[in-house]
Amino acid sequence: MRPMWLEYPEDSSMNTVLTQFMFGDSILFAPKLEEPVDHINLIPVNLPAGNWYNFNTGNSVTGPSSFLIKLDATEIGLFFKGGSILPILAHQRELSLM
DSSP states (O other): OEEHHHHOTTOGGGGGOOSOEEETTTEEEEOOOSOOBTTEEEEEEEEEEEEEEETTTOOEEEEEEEEEEEEETTOOEEEEETTOOOEEEEETTEEEEO
């Protein structure tokens, strides 16, 4: 787990991003840090340059970009870089690629 400024030292906008982290070079994690309002969390996300995919919705976002996402109680702020392979456990005893 690395802070954004360490993963993207050439992007000066990442120097002030203190609430999200990179797992490896392909997974960006934006955690819930505040108490939800009506079971909905608004999470700030700052994406570096490139194509990114929202893990919860599958929607594509082109960075650099800053925005808020709505997360319910069961979702996490997770984005993965376009072109990366993410193995997930889709069903018991079955591994899938996303």
